Amino acid sequence: MKSNYIDYSDEELLDRYRDGDNSVADYLVGKYKNLVRFCAKEMYLLGGDNDDLIQEGMIGLFKAVQDFDLGRDTSFQTFAQLCVKRQMYTAIQAAGRQKHLPLNSYLSLCRDSDDAEYGGSVDLSLEMPALRSPEDEVVDNETVQRLEAALDRELSELEKQVLDLMKLGIGYVEMAHILGRSEKSVDNAIQRIKQKMKTVLKREKEEQY
Numbered sequence: 001m002k003s004n005y006i007d008y009s010d011e012e013l014l015d016r017y018r019d020g021d022n023s024v025a026d027y028l029v030g031k032y033k034n035l036v037r038f039c040a041k042e043m044y045l046l047g048g049d050n051d052d053l054i055q056e057g058m059i060g061l062f063k064a065v066q067d068f069d070l071g072r073d074t075s076f077q078t079f080a081q082l083c084v085k086r087q088m089y090t091a092i093q094a095a096g097r098q099k100h101l102p103l104n105s106y107l108s109l110c111r112d113s114d115d116a117e118y119g120g121s122v123d124l125s126l127e128m129p130a131l132r133s134p135e136d137e138v139v140d141n142e143t144v145q146r147l148e149a150a151l152d153r154e155l156s157e158l159e160k161q162v163l164d165l166m167k168l169g170i171g172y173v174e175m176a177h178i179l180g181r182s183e184k185s186v187d188n189a190i191q192r193i194k195q196k197m198k199t200v201l202k203r204e205k206e207e208q209y
Helices: 002-007 010-018 023-031 033-044 050-067 076-095 134-154 157-167 172-179 183-208
Strands: 107-110 121-124
Touching: 010 023, 010 076, 023 033, 023 050, 033 050, 033 076, 050 076, 076 157, 076 172, 134 183, 157 172, 157 183, 172 183
Parallel strands: none
Antiparallel strands: 107 121
16 A cells, blocks of 8 residues: 555555556655756756756756666666766756856865775865955956866867766766766766866966966
8 A cells, every 4th residue: 555655664665556556656656756956956057947956956856766677786766866967967968957066165076985096085276366346346257257268179078977976976986877977987087177276277367367
């Protein structure tokens, strides 16, 4: 009975779904609708319409119910979150509405702490000077926009996608799932972004003197 679903794990419910209990899908979609709303708030920063993102997220959630492999190591919740974010991000790209967050905001490239080569985090920022007047703010905003445009010209399509997700605080393992790329591919893109950002910053400083 549906009223007893709460007594089962997600994986047990999905096993029942595979056996023909179709109402399980409705239950799981309802259970994780708040997860969809949470993901929509994150992806909204990239320029998506919130209602549209929620709709896309629900599609991604239903796909997760359909596609989850009961033999996989990860939990259904983790898999569902990846499917929801992937569906939303794909929709944002298709609509061409993604917008970059300010590059002078704090940007942390988080790595798995168990990875000795990439332990800890790397802080990247434009280190803009403290603003003291409206005139200063206009100048600094213009500088940020110029740097954004310069970096955008340097980045490949994959690197732009990775940078978008980095700004949302999404880890590189999750990025790989969302973008349908290998972790190594995303890892390499992050390293290239860091180098290109340093090059753009260096060029900007040289042009100021």
